[in-house]
Amino acid sequence: MSDISLETRKPMAIGRLPIGSIGRLPNGWWGMMMLVATESFLFLYLLFTYYYLAARAGSGFLPEAPPFFHLSGPNTLILIASSATLWYGERGARKGSRGQLLIGFLATLVLGAIFVGIQIVEWTEKPFTIASHAYGSTFFTVTGFHMAHVVGGLIMLLALTLWSAIGYFDEKRMAAISIGAIYWHFVDAVWIAVFFTFYITPYLR
């Protein structure tokens, strides 16, 4: 044990220390937390915009047909399922099973891609556009922001899957996997807030 003996009653004892990217020790894990904090507020302000415009406009704000669940409902379940498959993959990484890691991540990639596809169908089904009225502007902008985050998350997962397949990680050196997973779970959690705002609240009046 190398101790840094201070001229004090209690010398500071420093024993063996982990090196590099392990668990929650690397700065990257904390950096991801910063990203989550600032992005949470980004979506807070996005939803504030919707509620503010809705409250100021009064009754004429919502389009005539209320939002339907036939696409958005299953799509929400798909996104939640993708969080579960990601968790499964990450657990595989922790056990040192590259197979389980790759299965979980590939499943997440597929589910995420399906989400994007269904969302595009939903967009094309809408009878209004981003330029029709304030509701259309907020709907397409907020869901568009979320979609951009899903696509960004998919690119990130793609890189992580590639790196795992190459064999960069083992059960301890896998901080990149854990850090990336936080982002994907965050994007899923944001969708719950977006879904509640655009699909549930119109029925709560």
Add this chain to the structure above:
Amino acid sequence: MAAADYQKRPEAGFVTEALEKKLHDMWETKPGLFGVIATVDHKVIGIRYIVTAFAFLVIGGLQALIMRIQLAQPDQTILTPEQYNQLFSMHGITMIFLYALPILSGFSNYLFPLLLGTRDMAFPRLNAFSYWIYLASGLFMYASFLIGEAPNNGWFNYAPYALKSFNPGLNMDFYALGMVFFGISTTVGAANFVVTVMRNRAPGMSINRLPIIIWGTTTVSVGILLANPAVSLAFFFLWLDRQFGTHFFDTAGGGQPLLWQHLFWIFAHPWVYIIVLPAMGMVSDALPVFCRRPLVAYTLVILGTITTMLLGFGVWVHHMFATGIPFLSMSYFSGASFIITIPSAIATFAWIATIWTGRIVMTTAFLYFAGFISMFVIGGVSGVVTASVPADLQLHDTYFVVAHLHYVLIGINLFGVLGGLYFWFPKMTGRMLSERLGRWNFWLTFLGFNLAFLPMHWTGLLGMPRRIYTYPEATGWSWVNMLTTVGSFVLAFGILLLFVNVWISLRRGAIAGRNPWDAPSLEWATSSPPPAYNFPVMPVVASRHPLWEDRLDESDGHSSIDRGLVLDDGKEMLATSVIDAEPRAILKMPEDDPWPFLVTIALTVGFTALLLHWWWIGVAAGVATLLGCVFWLWPRDDLAQTKGAAHE
């Protein structure tokens, strides 16, 4: 095969010449163009920030002087109304965004690892990225002058005048995209400060031993992370409204012009505190050195800093008293604005008590700090006046508000920065600034500033609205305007003397040595300028004032500067626990890296493409940006991100 045990026992040792040589070779930025582009040294980046921010200060100052010539006498036609609009808009944008925060980021970037007793910021490459984006977004916004279409709607840029139907040129598009671009720099910079403070400190530097500037910058960095998305979003909405006919701000499609004001001020009022609290931190750390005693009420000053930031999120509507919002809302925000004077006043009384009970060393830096305090009081009192709804309805959009905000921003930002420059210049360059020129520099800026802006309160009370390009003689505003113009030129001459002083002192200034002011904090424990690795061995801290322990008798132990962990197996740094700064891990730090610069280039092309509607180039630049990030983050052996790398 069992996984490697990624642990090792760090060696403790003394500073030796061999160690210094070894560390120097590892940490030194390589010479040549590659080094210029790829460096991740926080000291180089910090100085770049400071130099760039001063360049923008000069440009913004020249814009102000041109406006002052125009306003010196009634009915002048030196500037057209449109030119005047562009000048006052770019003056505000430049000073508030491109000077006021970046200058503080520069000092904090330079000082953080030195004050914290570590070797670099938490994310050195992100740090380089943050600087490049700052530079690129500043140049992007200034490119608008090249085609004569600079932003022309003031720095707070209200809708609906910012919308396409009223403002068809590219002016607003430069501003909208430029601010989204600039926001990236601010955000990643803030995240870097927060993580550095939480995770990378000298062993033993628990949170009750942190210098105040660390508290100031960390507090505002959290504020930036939470506030900045609002303004990026507002500008993005504005851009959408202008390009794609969305209806966020125009009433025709159900939009709300006031939404702009809410989103803008939700960000911009916290921003006002963001650009002064770190400067207040600088004064709280440096002023006591010239009073030869520790700061009075350390804990209260920190609590005041944090409370000010928190309350700063709840006062934004006081910028909107004249918009016809409900009475209840005005009462609440007026009350909150009065309350915020309490935490702000704590620091003022702490400084006064420190001076009162100390033994003053009269240096230029001390004069600047004393000037800072007195002007903070004036700016604070005029702020209280405008927090009152009836007074504000009278004063709104008059020169009284202009006088108030200049007392706050020049008084509590620029004067703190100039004092800080006199204080830390010896550390950054190894040479002292001339005190004789310094006196001239201080007195000219102080008198020039007060001559320019004290009468301006009166200009406002006489009823002169801000942002008019000229005024008729019959108004009786001529003599106060002439006073302000004369004062602004004296102020500018004072600033010029600063640059003369820097120019001369860089060549012929007295050699500073390690600790010319006999100051207590860790940056003075290493040579001036510090080596690339900051500290040969990791210092261990046992008190709030590591270099004053002999005389203060604050704690049981002694800080250890000459003996500590060696960490010389590649670029290494300690990760420490958040509250007590106990060592938790050994981090591998990145070498010089061109990716931050290359990603900035891609982003610059992307934003330019969005400005000019070159959509396919925009898409290509977006793809290039993403690919750049993937290569930037590619797991590396030398950073111990991959299996098998870096174990015993």
